[in-house]
Amino acid sequence: MKKTVLVFGLLIIALLILFNISKRTYLSGDTSIEIIIGIIALVFFFIGVYINKRSLHKEIPKPITVNHDKIKELNISNREYEVLCEIAKGLSNQEIAAKLFVSESTIKTHVSSILVKLNAKRRTQAIQISKELHLLPF
Amino acid sequence: MKKTVLVFGLLIIALLILFNISKRTYLSGDTSIEIIIGIIALVFFFIGVYINKRSLHKEIPKPITVNHDKIKELNISNREYEVLCEIAKGLSNQEIAAKLFVSESTIKTHVSSILVKLNAKRRTQAIQISKELHLLPF
DNA sequence: AGAATTTTGGTACTTTAGTATGAGTGAAAT
DNA sequence: ATTTCACTCATACTAAAGTACCAAAATTCT
Numbered sequence: 003m004k005k006t007v008l009v010f011g012l013l014i015i016a017l018l019i020l021f022n023i024s025k026r027t028y029l030s031g032d033t034s035i036e037i038i039i040g041i042i043a044l045v046f047f048f049i050g051v052y053i054n055k056r057s058l059h060k061e062i063p064k065p066i067t068v069n070h071d072k073i074k075e076l077n078i079s080n081r082e083y084e085v086l087c088e089i090a091k092g093l094s095n096q097e098i099a100a101k102l103f104v105s106e107s108t109i110k111t112h113v114s115s116i117l118v119k120l121n122a123k124r125r126t127q128a129i130q131i132s133k134e135l136h137l138l139p140f
Numbered sequence: 141m142k143k144t145v146l147v148f149g150l151l152i153i154a155l156l157i158l159f160n161i162s163k164r165t166y167l168s169g170d171t172s173i174e175i176i177i178g179i180i181a182l183v184f185f186f187i188g189v190y191i192n193k194r195s196l197h198k199e200i201p202k203p204i205t206v207n208h209d210k211i212k213e214l215n216i217s218n219r220e221y222e223v224l225c226e227i228a229k230g231l232s233n234q235e236i237a238a239k240l241f242v243s244e245s246t247i248k249t250h251v252s253s254i255l256v257k258l259n260a261k262r263r264t265q266a267i268q269i270s271k272e273l274h275l276l277p278f
Numbered sequence: 279a280g281a282a283t284t285t286t287g288g289t290a291c292t293t294t295a296g297t298a299t300g301a302g303t304g305a306a307a308t
Numbered sequence: 309a310t311t312t313c314a315c316t317c318a319t320a321c322t323a324a325a326g327t328a329c330c331a332a333a334a335t336t337c338t
Contacts, residue, residue: 046181050188079284092265095325107287114326124294125325126264127230217314232294245317252296262324263295 069136076119083137085112090129090138207274214257221275223250228267228276 073083088098095113099106113125122128132138211221219240226236233251237244251263260266270276 042181043184046185047188050185051191053189081285089264090268092260092262092268094262104285105287107289108285110326111286114328117326122230123326124230124232126227126267129264129267130228130230219315233296234294242315243317245319246315248296249316252298255296261296 066139067136068139072135073137078116078119078137082112082116082119085109086116086128086132087138089113089116089125090132090140204277205274206277210273211275216254216257216275220250220254220257223247224254224266224270225276227251227254227263228270228278 078086084102085098088101093101095106095109099109102109117123117125117128120128120131122131216224222240223236226239231239233244233247237247240247255261255263255266258266258269260269
């Protein structure tokens with residue numbers, strides 16, 4: 003915020019200076035007004051480039067994209083997807099069961115069908131595959 | 141490349157048009173030269189912003205950053221790091237052993253010490269933690 | 279309402295993961 | 309030269325993960 007104010011202040015000052023230069027040149031009878039305009043155009047062009055670069059640098063890092071279509075395509079149900087997310091967070095079956103208020107048996111059932119649907123042999127592989135397919139929001 | 145040429149062509153045309161306008165205004169005795177200069181400055185300022193945005197949009201997606209300092213800080217050895225990477229790829233201990241030409245016992249030893257150093261209870265948690273700490277190149 | 283699907287849960291079993299402990303080897307540092 | 313450390317491997321064990329098979333509720337769809 004402070005930087006923005008500073009930059010715009012400098013911009014106004016630059017504009018005033020250029021005004022004065024152009025006025026003095028105009029009064030002194032120098033007719034090369036095109037050159038002055040060209041310089042002004044160039045200077046403000048680069049000012050534009052600079053400011054834009056500054057503002058873009060501190061922008062949104064990632065617009066998290068979850069591939070919902072792929073999830074449907076693989077016939078992964080809502081509950082299974084929830085379990086998949088918890089697996090990716092590094093939780094054990096027991097912990098997932100506690101978090102989702104169901105038995106560990108249920109989680110095992112879900113995990114097994116997830117592995118089949120993702121064509122994975124292990125939960126770690128399921129994590130890798132689901133990240134590759136952008137199924138996870140992180 | 142074609143776009144760049146096009147944009148610069150348009151820039152030159154714009155510049156010429158502005159020259160003509162300013163000249164005509166000058167010749168017609170209108171003394172509001174400052175306004176014209178201001179308009180030119182503004183126009184080129186936004187042209188600069190626009191071009192910069194264009195060029196930045198198709199930039200490097202990610203400059204993969206591995207936090208080597210953190211790896212050293214956690215006392216993770218070279219071999220352990222190799223194993224960690226394979227874990228993150230979803231391989232089993234047996235598969236890692238085959239890939240690195242050592243016994244499964246050795247891998248188990250490495251995995252155990254990795255878990256201790258990363259303060260993880262499971263390999264899936266180790267994956268999550270090491271991603272959070274940017275220890276992995278993917 | 280009836281059918282289909284999802285979600286839930288159980289038992290019994292196999293496989294993989296992880297711990298604990300001990301130990302041999304080679305390379306590098308002191 | 310001896311100590312330190314990374315790497316290796318083994319055995320024995322416990323814990324967790326995963327499979328197979330079945331089946332009852334709960335939801336959703338028609």
